[in-house]
Amino acid sequence: MRAVIALASGLIFGLGLLLSGMANPAKVIGFLDLAGAWDPSLALVMLGAIGVAFIPLQWVQRRGTTLRGEAAQLPTGRQIDRRLVIGSLLFGAGWGVAGFCPGPALVAAGALVPQALLFVLAMLAGMGLFAWYDRRATA
Template sequence: MQRTISAGLIGLVFGTGIALSGMANPAKVLNFFDIAGTWDPSLALVMVSALTVAAIGYRFVLRRDKPIVETRFHLPTGRKLDMPLLAGSAIFGVGWGISGFCPGGAIPALGLGEPTAWIFVGTMLAGIAAARTIRMGLQARATQTA
């Protein structure tokens, strides 16, 4: 129960930050990518601020033996740049540049009543399901040929 409450509060803080910074507004995000037109540098400011807060937070949090509501820290161990990582990053970037939404901005936009967020989140979930299906099929095929 404590873990669920903690996750909910963290999500609320994150979503509030996204909404207050304007990053749930796809037009604001798209203006960041429009360097030759109506460029809006505020997304860079939000990202630099978030990275600064995260870097400071990691320094304090990782000094602890374990998290407050978990038995251990769950940090990534892989450092390999492989094709799934690169392809996924490229698809994420193209989708963000086309729609003005990333998952972190789209979910709070649902709560703000942004109609295009519903379309984005629906297609995002469909893409996740398709990617899982393809990955499982490839793994099954690799297992059969091995």
């Protein structure tokens, strides 16, 4: 059942990205182009997502469990450290240059968009490089 819920959630998320145009990197670049032809639609999508997630998040924080009665796995870290700042800068730079973040990139890669396929390969390589570096640093 868990796999079915995960699949349905992923399909709904992907459909939302397609319908909102967020799987199109030109839309993202338009949002980031504050000095040019700025496109505020990404901000509206973000506000909509916050609105949809707000009540369920409040509910799960109070209960501490999911709808299935399992323990909620919510982030507990509150510290802003060097690792978080560098990761955020790398994420933002990649998003700004490519116009993709991981979710929309996977949706576009599923549609065989060449730029998205390249982005996903680069993303996986970066994840592998980080895992290697992190293992080395903590050993």
